[in-house]
Amino acid sequence: MMHFDSLEGWLTWQESLHPLTIDLGLDRSSRVFHALNPDGIKPPTITVAGTNGKGSCIAYLEAIYRAEGYRVGAYTSPHILKYNERIKIDGKPVSDELICEAFSRIEAVRGDISLSYFEFGTLAALDIFRRSNLDVQLLEVGLGGRLDAVNIIDPDVALITSICIDHVDWLGETREAIGREKAGIFRADTPAIVGDPEPPASLAQVAVDQQARLYCLGKDFGYKKRAAGWDWFAGDRRLTQLPEPGLKGEHQFRNASSAILAVAELAGALPVSDAAIRQGLEKVRLAGRFQLINDEIPVLLDVGHNPQAVRTLVDYVAATFPGRRIHAVFSMMKDKDIAGVIEIMRPVIFNWFFAPLSNPRAATEPLMREIFAQSSVTNVFFGFKGFAEAFDAAKTQSQEGDLLLVFGSFFLVSDCLAEFEKR
Structure with a gap:
């Protein structure tokens, strides 16, 4: 025993x-x-x-x-x-x-x-x-x-x-x-x-x-x-x-x-x-559900990882942050409908930053590159070691009045909140 x-x-x-x-x-x-x-x-x-x-x-x-x-x-x-x-x-x-x-x-x-x-x-x-x-x-x-x-x-x-x-x-x-x-x-x-x-x-x-x-x-x-x-x-x-x-x-x-x-x-x-x-x-409060962190560039976190959840996210962002440029730090598990999620989010996102996750179920960079290539989304950035690097790159490209959006997986939101606690 x-x-x-x-x-x-x-x-x-x-x-x-x-x-x-x-x-x-x-x-x-x-x-x-x-x-x-x-x-x-x-x-x-x-x-x-x-x-x-x-x-x-x-x-x-x-x-x-x-x-x-x-x-x-x-x-x-x-x-x-x-x-x-x-x-x-x-x-x-x-x-x-x-x-x-x-x-x-x-x-x-x-x-x-x-x-x-x-x-x-x-x-x-x-x-x-x-x-x-x-x-x-x-x-x-x-x-x-x-x-x-x-x-x-x-x-x-x-x-x-x-x-x-x-x-x-x-x-x-x-x-x-x-x-x-x-x-x-x-x-x-x-x-x-x-x-x-x-x-x-x-x-x-x-x-x-x-x-x-x-x-x-x-x-x-x-x-x-x-x-x-x-x-x-x-x-x-x-x-x-x-x-x-x-x-x-x-x-x-x-x-x-x-x-x-x-x-x-x-x-x-x-x-x-x-x-x-x-x-x-x-x-009522719940981490990672349309959670807003007010910083010089506000950060919105959401664990949404399937088409229904991200449709809700698109509606919320359009109603709450109209006209803002949105920089997405994004990752997903490989068994999810990644292409479907990208398609739904595409109209509201200005730049995408792929943040690799250490989880064995997570989509890898080669897989993500392939899916993005088929989606005709061009404004996507790769080559980061993890969340912190991807987030800092997104922040560097942002200006006042923009929004940083972290979404696509519980594990990504977890990495994000852990990083914020450290900082």
């Missing part, structure tokens, strides 16, 4: 332990979870799946429940600066010590069951949350839904944010196929909230098959923007003159609306005042 004294030691070992980085299926995690937690007791649970917007929905839920004074656990991935960000209690990442203790308990019961890095983390979060006397736990699905380790827990509310084409190797090549995978978090007689304005038919079909209580944005609940603030409604339930969501962009009204419905559906077990909802909407 392995044991490590540092979190880094545990994580390095976990990365090498399982033959596949992504290994979907609930059987292994489920067996270990039941060995850790034979009585199966869990706090009230909201599980969030979707292509984009999962982290935002969890952030709204966390802010609202904390404003009401509840003790909240939130499990999200990936992290941006430190692994501990994945497991938060009351808005704070838990300590290395707590995570190491959970890993030791998992190691003590797993026997010969092989677990992936993500499964270890998910089981650690669930184990820590179970021992932390929480009022509610918020769980973000890592990939898909049906076969993701998070789905070993039966949620009290299931929420799906949006469906677009991503991770085709695991989830399928159509929105219908991907929708079916994500709807795997639905349960019988349990609220199933869908915040995608045009959901694939497969979601409704799974809801019928599972006998879940389906609520779709635009049909069963929605929002209306006013000159000042906005209104939320679901059937005869309404909240009027709400403050603008603390996270920016049109899509955040959809995410906030979905989160409010989840809170309303759990109100029997966890009552929440209108005041707490208002406060949560205003106070």
Whole structure:
């Protein structure tokens, strides 16, 4: 049985332990979870799946429940600066010590069951949350839904944010196929909230098959923007003159609306005042989602890495920074639709600077050169060792009134924030 004294030691070992980085299926995690937690007791649970917007929905839920004074656990991935960000209690990442203790308990019961890095983390979060006397736990699905380790827990509310084409190797090549995978978090007689304005038919079909209580944005609940603030409604339930969501962009009204419905559906077990909802909407913060750093040349960070996410980014930039020259520091994972993303962003970007990442899944410079060559984008700069060099080059080419945009991957935003901390 392995044991490590540092979190880094545990994580390095976990990365090498399982033959596949992504290994979907609930059987292994489920067996270990039941060995850790034979009585199966869990706090009230909201599980969030979707292509984009999962982290935002969890952030709204966390802010609202904390404003009401509840003790909240939130499990999200990936992290941006430190692994501990994945497991938060009351808005704070838990300590290395707590995570190491959970890993030791998992190691003590797993026997010969092989677990992936993500499964270890998910089981650690669930184990820590179970021992932390929480009022509610918020769980973000890592990939898909049906076969993701998070789905070993039966949620009290299931929420799906949006469906677009991503991770085709695991989830399928159509929105219908991907929708079916994500709807795997639905349960019988349990609220199933869908915040995608045009959901694939497969979601409704799974809801019928599972006998879940389906609520779709635009049909069963929605929002209306006013000159000042906005209104939320679901059937005869309404909240009027709400403050603008603390996270920016049109899509955040959809995410906030979905989160409010989840809170309303759990109100029997966890009552929440209108005041707490208002406060949560205003106070919510999330690194790397349209995050603006005001410098002599302002820097906008966004983790968007698929066509749907960057369409939202284009709309936001056009509305918020009209007429500015935008210099993009850009990188992506090689399994993403890089050409599609470049095509969508091309009209708003003046200069591109490719920042290579050390991650083995990241697109290399030769691959990027090839994709840019086919895209007919000419104003692109290569030859940098990493983020810092690419960013400094972009900054040198900028003048007052311009905008620096860092986007395309969680790992790039992580490199950026780490560099800013150093400086």
